[in-house]
Amino acid sequence: xxxxxxxxxxxxxxxxxxxxxxxxxxxxxxxxxxxxxxxxxxxxxxxxxxxxxxxxxxxxxxxxxxxxxxxxxxxxxxxxxxxxxxxxxxxxxxxxxxxxxxxxxxxxxxxxxxxxxxxxxxxxxxxxxxxxxxxx
Numbered sequence: 001x002x003x004x005x006x007x008x009x010x011x012x013x014x015x016x017x018x019x020x021x022x023x024x025x026x027x028x029x030x031x032x033x034x035x036x037x038x039x040x041x042x043x044x045x046x047x048x049x050x051x052x053x054x055x056x057x058x059x060x061x062x063x064x065x066x067x068x069x070x071x072x073x074x075x076x077x078x079x080x081x082x083x084x085x086x087x088x089x090x091x092x093x094x095x096x097x098x099x100x101x102x103x104x105x106x107x108x109x110x111x112x113x114x115x116x117x118x119x120x121x122x123x124x125x126x127x128x129x130x131x132x133x134x135x136x
Contacts, residue, residue, distance in 0.1 A: 002051030005044075006129035008093065008121050009056060009072050010034060015121030017129040018048075026129035031118035037075070038082065045083065053079075053086055056093030056128050091132055096124040 004023055008015035014037050016029040032040045044050070055076065058066040076088065 002049040004052045004054060004129065004132065005029075005050045006054040006091070006125045006132070007037075007056065008096065008125040008128060009037075009068065009075060010121060011068060011071060013118055013121050015118075015123070015125035016040075017122065017125035018050075019129065019133065021049075023133065026126050026133055028122040028126045031121045034075075038078065041079075042082070045086075051087065053083075053088045054091045054128055054132050055088060056096065056124070057090040058093050089132070091128050093124065093128050096127045 001021060001023060003021060004019045006017045006026070008017075012034060013031050014034045015031045017026055018029045019026055055072065058068055058072075060066055079086075079088065
């Protein structure tokens with residue numbers, strides 16, 4: 001069984017989370033500059049067996065797509081060209097950034113640590129992945 005990888009795609013940074021091989025536990029992996037995302041994924045997929053990639057689907061409160069969706073569609077087009085055999089699912093990511101920030105507060109991180117946007121992106125990807133695992 002391969003792992004499930006989740007992406008919280010952003011214009012500057014993309015948070016990445018991964019499951020264990022049994023697809024039971026979601027863990028934050030890293031945050032990479034979005035401009036380096038494809039190179040990171042190429043390297044990662046050669047060293048780890050990933051069978052599914054989840055990509056956050058950012059929506060407004062009313063259900064319409066947010067502005068970043070156009071960039072995500074461009075990324076997905078390239079992703080499908082480079083990794084045609086890898087399954088991709090979209091997951092609603094509304095409120096994950098707020099949930100990530102609250103998780104940082106609840107875990108006792110100091111204010112300076114909570115300002116780390118890369119950490120928020122990584123935690124957001126983990127929340128997306130946990131949501132998928134919970135509902136699968």
